[in-house]
Amino acid sequence: MKSFADNFEDDFGSDASSAPVARKPVNPASSAHPTAPSMNSAFTTSYAEKCKACSGTGQFTSWSGRVVGQCFKCKGKGERFFKTNAADRAAKREQAASRKIAQFDANLESFQQSQPEVWAWIQANPTFDFAQSMGLAVAKYGHLTENQLAAANRCIARSVARQAERTAAVDAAPVIDMTKIEAAFAAARASGKKSPALFIGSMVIYPAKAHTANAGALYVKGGKAYEAPYFGKIMGGKFLKGRDCDAATEALVLSVAADPLAAAIAHGKETGQCSCCGKTLTKQESIDLGIGPICRQKWGL
Numbered sequence: 001m002k003s004f005a006d007n008f009e010d011d012f013g014s015d016a017s018s019a020p021v022a023r024k025p026v027n028p029a030s031s032a033h034p035t036a037p038s039m040n041s042a043f044t045t046s047y048a049e050k051c052k053a054c055s056g057t058g059q060f061t062s063w064s065g066r067v068v069g070q071c072f073k074c075k076g077k078g079e080r081f082f083k084t085n086a087a088d089r090a091a092k093r094e095q096a097a098s099r100k101i102a103q104f105d106a107n108l109e110s111f112q113q114s115q116p117e118v119w120a121w122i123q124a125n126p127t128f129d130f131a132q133s134m135g136l137a138v139a140k141y142g143h144l145t146e147n148q149l150a151a152a153n154r155c156i157a158r159s160v161a162r163q164a165e166r167t168a169a170v171d172a173a174p175v176i177d178m179t180k181i182e183a184a185f186a187a188a189r190a191s192g193k194k195s196p197a198l199f200i201g202s203m204v205i206y207p208a209k210a211h212t213a214n215a216g217a218l219y220v221k222g223g224k225a226y227e228a229p230y231f232g233k234i235m236g237g238k239f240l241k242g243r244d245c246d247a248a249t250e251a252l253v254l255s256v257a258a259d260p261l262a263a264a265i266a267h268g269k270e271t272g273q274c275s276c277c278g279k280t281l282t283k284q285e286s287i288d289l290g291i292g293p294i295c296r297q298k299w300g301l
Contacts, residue, residue: 047082047085049081051077058077107140111142115144121152121155131155170236173240176258181234185198185218197278203221203222203249203253205220205234219233220233222244276301
């Protein structure tokens with residue numbers, strides 16, 4: 001068996017001077033020049049950049065300014081190393097984002113052609129979480145699963161049924177001459193009242209906000225609180241009854257719409273409070289009239 005010396009001579013010759021000198025392996029991470037090529041990939045260039053997470057300090061600082069440990073991004077070095085420079089990486093990210101957007105657009109267009117009703121339902125329900133989640137699934141995958149399609153079609157069927165019920169309710173609603181009550185609210189707004197309200201008995205009538213779907217309507221509630229009974233709305237020349245409206249309340253609403261001044265006077269004399277502002281009537285003139293003269297003038301009653 002050959003000795004270590006014999007093998008050494010076979011490999012390098014008997015001349016000891018021709019043998020390579022043993023060197024300690026070099027750790028690229030501990031090299032004085034951090035951008036030196038990797039030992040495992042001689043043709044890969046490493047780009048050193050200051051760590052953005054710790055601003056090059058190598059330490060993680062909490063929101064209170066206290067140093068809590070080593071930066072987890074750069075492992076405490078203060079620098080991060082990349083195979084490409086920052087500009088090239090940014091360009092690649094933009095290209096990837098563009099490809100992703102193009103793919104989303106293609107997915108949406110394909111689904112719109114194959115499922116027009118479902119796509120129209122998704123677009124018509126921007127505040128319905130389920131509908132919007134289906135839209136995101138379409139953009140990402142280009143299709144919906146069988147269960148998702150079935151659920152969407154059930155939602156569409158319910159929407160159609162509810163719309164039919166609303167149409168039937170509007171057709172059956174009593175017609176109201178809104179001339180006087182609309183003129184009263186218009187006069188109140190013209191006099192400077194930003195949120196006019198008419199108090200009659202236990203209910204209050206006030207206009208819907210201009211930016212809502214019911215703009216132009218007059219809401220009728222059992223109070224202005226959110227939990228108050230909802231009696232309905234006066235809109236389009238009709239009174240559309242709500243879930244809490246009974247026959248007596250409906251009759252009262254119709255009488256108020258027909259003659260708001262008579263209703264305001266009756267409310268004032270019965271409760272001792274002004275129907276237009278809700279304040280207690282203190283002057284004898286107002287008590288006798290059943291309404292404050294200033295409010296009557298502002299409301300055009």
